[in-house]
Amino acid sequence: MGKRVSTSYWSLGAAGPALDGAAADWRARARCRETDPDSFFPDFGEDATVAKKVCRACPVRTECLLQAFATDEQWGVWGGLTDLERRRLKRHAA
Secondary structure (H helix, E strand, C coil), rough: CCCCCCCHHHHHCCCCCCCCHHHHHHHHHHHHHHHHHHHCCCCCCCCCHHHHHHCCCCCCCHHHHHHHHHHHCCCCEEECCCCHHHHHHHHHHH
């Protein structure tokens, strides 16, 4: 089974082309833009350590995590949390 890369992740410009105009917001400062996007979408059971390490040093980690919650992102590491960790946090907060 291949990796699932979130459409919303790519639309945020992560590891993609430079952003311009209105899109040049917090996403332009995200450290994931400088990292292989595959590391943010590990297959089930794979280690997410590389992505989490990038997130820990990211200046927009909070904004990223809020984006994942706002869009109900189902895949990948966002704001330093895996999809499973985000679901647990969401359940705990409810």
